Structures are given as structure tokens and as C-alpha cells.
Amino acid sequence: MTEAVRVEDLSKTYDGSVTALDGVSAAFAGGTFTAVMGPSGSGKSTLLQCAAGLDRPTGGRVFLGGAELIATTDTAITKFRRDRVGFVFQDYNLLPSLTVLQNVVLPLRLAGRRADRRRCRAVLDRLGLGDRVDDLPEKLSGGQRQRVAVARALVAEPAVIFADEPTGALDLRSARDVLLLLRAVVHEHGRTVVMVTHDPVAASYADAVLFLADGRLAGSMTAPTADAVAERLAHLGDTAARVSGAAA
Numbered sequence: 001m002t003e004a005v006r007v008e009d010l011s012k013t014y015d016g017s018v019t020a021l022d023g024v025s026a027a028f029a030g031g032t033f034t035a036v037m038g039p040s041g042s043g044k045s046t047l048l049q050c051a052a053g054l055d056r057p058t059g060g061r062v063f064l065g066g067a068e069l070i071a072t073t074d075t076a077i078t079k080f081r082r083d084r085v086g087f088v089f090q091d092y093n094l095l096p097s098l099t100v101l102q103n104v105v106l107p108l109r110l111a112g113r114r115a116d117r118r119r120c121r122a123v124l125d126r127l128g129l130g131d132r133v134d135d136l137p138e139k140l141s142g143g144q145r146q147r148v149a150v151a152r153a154l155v156a157e158p159a160v161i162f163a164d165e166p167t168g169a170l171d172l173r174s175a176r177d178v179l180l181l182l183r184a185v186v187h188e189h190g191r192t193v194v195m196v197t198h199d200p201v202a203a204s205y206a207d208a209v210l211f212l213a214d215g216r217l218a219g220s221m222t223a224p225t226a227d228a229v230a231e232r233l234a235h236l237g238d239t240a241a242r243v244s245g246a247a248a
């Protein structure tokens with residue numbers, strides 16, 4: 001199986017004092033769906049941001065689709081990211097003045113690639129949004145907006161789609177639709193998804209869960225169930241509380 005993402009000994013310190021990541025090494029195989037979980041402040045978003053080239057790590061290396069992300073210039077990093085990474089955010093990040101189709105085409109245009117509108121329409125169609133292509137985002141429900149965001153992440157055919165709390169703003173039913181969509185993106189279309197979530201039910205849609213605590217890897221689980229994930233998280237919380245209690 002090809003490797004979509006690898007991080008080696010990744011560290012990130014903010015303002016020279018807050019250690020958000022402390023030597024994290026992990027690999028994500030192509031065609032897999034992984035959830036990243038851990039207590040608040042454990043470094044999940046920082047891991048995603050650094051792996052996606054949205055933030056610069058203090059130390060360590062990042063490989064996406066077999067190529068190393070080298071921190072040369074911001075322009076070079078942006079180009080690298082546009083070619084290899086799709087991102088889905090909790091708050092959708094759609095441009096309000098652009099239609100659904102224009103939002104989906106945008107990453108291709110920004111990357112200087114041919115914007116094949118027919119293919120973008122086909123992706124939206126497959127995601128159940130074929131009759132909404134000319135609407136502005138404000139006309140869509142949260143779940144529909146997030147499906148547009150997934151379509152936008154898909155069209156550039158990235159090595160990996162990073163999703164940070166993609167269901168955090170959705171009701172239960174819309175959340176389930178988006179999770180099923182992400183799972184289909186992986187299992188039917190061979191994409192790779194790495195998703196940060198707080199929700200054990202959301203994590204149970206993934207093939208595997210990676211746990212973080214205090215900026216370090218704190219274990220993993222394959223074929224996760226919501227109950228097993230919740231149980232593991234509760235113990236991670238205990239450990240974090242014990243460590244910070246001891247430090248206080």
C-alpha cells in the first residue's frame with residue numbers, strides 16, 4: 001500500500017514556551033480513513049496544520065504523496081499544498097459571494113490547473129448537490145455546505161484530505177451523512193482522509209484512530225467502536241490530568 005502522509009519526529013513550540021507537538025511520528029497509508037483524537041490542547045489541530053503545510057513545524061519532517069514538504073518560501077509551500085492537500089474545516093470556509101460550482105472550481109483555478117467544470121459538476125452530482133450548483137452557500141443547510149467543502153477538497157485529486165472537526169457544527173443526521181460521504185470517498189474512490197474529531201461516534205466511521213496526549217502519540221486503535229474509543233479517551237484524560245496535577 002502506498003503511503004499518503006508521513007510525519008517524522010514532528011515538533012511545534014509556540015512563543016518558545018508552549019509545546020503543542022513533541023516528537024510525533026506517524027504514517028497514513030493511501031486509501032485509509034484515520035481519526036485523530038485526544039484531550040483538548042493535546043495537539044490534534046497543530047498536527048493537522050503542520051502535516052498540511054498550513055503551519056510550520058519547529059522540527060521534524062513531513063512527506064505528502066512521497067515528496068517532502070520543505071519549508072523554502074511561503075509561495076513554494078502554498079503550491080505544494082495546493083497540488084497535494086485537500087482541507088475540510090468545521091466552518092466550511094466557502095466563499096459567500098461565489099456559487100457552489102465556483103467554490104468547487106476555485107482550488108483548481110488557484111493551482112493554475114484546467115478547471116474542468118463538467119467534472120466538477122459530476123462530483124457535485126455524485127454528492128447529491130447536482131441541482132444546487134448555481135446557488136450561493138447561504139441558501140444551503142450546514143450539511144449541504146459541508147458536502148460542497150468535501151467536493152472542493154476532492155476535485156484537485158489530492159494525496160490526502162485533512163478534515164478538522166468536519167461534523168462539529170452539524171446536527172446528528174447531517175453529521176452522519178458527511179461521515180458516510182468521507183467513508184465512501186476513501187473506500188469507493190481510494191482517497192485518504194485524516195480527520196480530527198472530539199466525537200467517538202464520528203471516530204467509529206474511520207478505519208483507525210490515533211490518540212494524542214500532551215503533544216505526543218498515546219496509542220492507536222483499529223476497527224474502532226464508539227464505546228471503545230470513549231473508554232480509551234477517558235483514560236487518556238486521566239493520564240493528562242495526573243501529569244498536569246503532578247506538575248502543578
Ligand SMILES: Nc1ncnc2c1ncn2[C@@H]1O[C@H](COP(=O)(O)OP(=O)(O)OP(=O)(O)O)[C@@H](O)[C@H]1O
Pocket residue numbers: 014015018019020038039040041042043044045046047
Ligand atoms: N497559535 C498559537 N499560539 C500559541 N499557542 C497555541 C497556538 N495554537 C495552539 N496553541 C497551543 O498548542 C497546544 C495544542 O493546541 P491544538 O489546538 O493543536 O490542540 P487540540 O488538541 O487541537 O485542541 P482542541 O481539541 O481544544 O481543539 C495548546 O496548548 C494550545 O493552547
